[in-house]
Amino acid sequence: MFERLDLIVKRYEELNQLLMDPQVSSDIKKMTQLLKEQRQLERTVEVYKLYLSKIEQEESLNLLLEDSDKEIQEMASLELEGLPEEIEKLLEDLKILLLPKDPNDDKNVIVEIKGAAGGDEGNLFAGDLYRMYSKYAEMNGWKIEILNAMEGSMGGFAALEFMVSGENVYSFLKYESGVHRVQRVPETESQGRIHTSTATVLVMPEAEEVEIEISWNDIRFDTYNSSGPGGQSVNTTKSAVRLTHIPTNTVVACQEGKSQHENKDKAFRLLKTRIYDKILQEQNEKESSQRRSLVGRGDRSEKIRTYNYPQNRITDHRINLTLQRLDAVMEGRLELVLEPLLNEFQRRQLVGEKHDV
Secondary structure (H helix, E strand, O other): OHHHHHHHHHHHHHHHHHHOOHHHHOOHHHHHHHHHHHHHHHHHHHHHHHHHHHHHHHHHHHHHOOOOOHHHHHHHHHHHOOHHHHHHHHHHHHHHHOOOOOOOOOOOEEEEEEEOOOOHHHHHHHHHHHHHHHHHHHHOOOEEEEEEEEEOOOOOEEEEEEEEEOOOHHHHHHHHOEEEEEEEOOOOOOOOOOEEEEEEEEEEEOOOOOOOOOOHHHEEEEEEOOEOHHHOEOOOOOOEEEEEEOOOOEEEEEOOOOOHHHHHHHHHHHHHHHHHHHHHHHHHHHOOHHHHOOOOOOOOOOEEEEEEOOOOEEEEOOOOEEEOOHHHHHOOOOHHHHHHHHHHHHHHHHHOOOOOO
């Protein structure tokens, strides 16, 4: 472990030297790659250097405990209080930092939300989930861009696709794929009965140019009039775009842009991401169940979470987590659920558990 850490520090220092090289600074692509690698190593290097300094401090204080001067002994004893625990915590942090990382963790994502069971109430809940993700993104300084939306007749969304851009977005939102169940009294319910409805969420890492190549010769390009709730026409120009990738029969549409050109660009990004996601699914099916656990790529129809409004309760079924903080989560405090999920996933990596959630 410490040999690996020493190599990481050495590589980090090499990167610092390379980034000061004029030849590297003039090559934007090379510079970007090195900066990305440097950022990935930075946290590990910081924690390791802090760990080494604490070890050195502990050794010095232990020597002072043997001093003949009682005051020096007392001072050393006081400074030693809590230091072993602090060192142990840093060691655990280093073990986690050295765990294999998902290569997609630092990517932007495209999220698809669809109203499922419950008709209009499912669509309304899909809208609530989008609002929750939007607020969480805002708190993290991320940017949201709607790519395609089909509004429900009573509000919310029958289907919605949007991109979330920012630092390490996928590392957080990848846990959201699955079925989200809501239990509440719909506004249209006159008897005050609680209804159960669902919405599905799919989180896909954005495909980069170097990872997947798609030829326009393999794509059928169609245009149509954009539409609003209930399918009514919004404009008379064919600005909405539909792309069909013939080899994989993948179909995407986009009508949120102001022009056909803008919608074509957004649709192409969405198409690449969907095809890349299919490739990832096939790869993940071949990997161990432990690697797929929690991320939810094994079964997209899995019920992962329940939102109970009457009791202000949110439950994540994968780790049996229940919080009476539903109001806070729906206002964007999604870290209340995601942090325990991440901690559990890391714990299972550390102990090498093999079973699914």
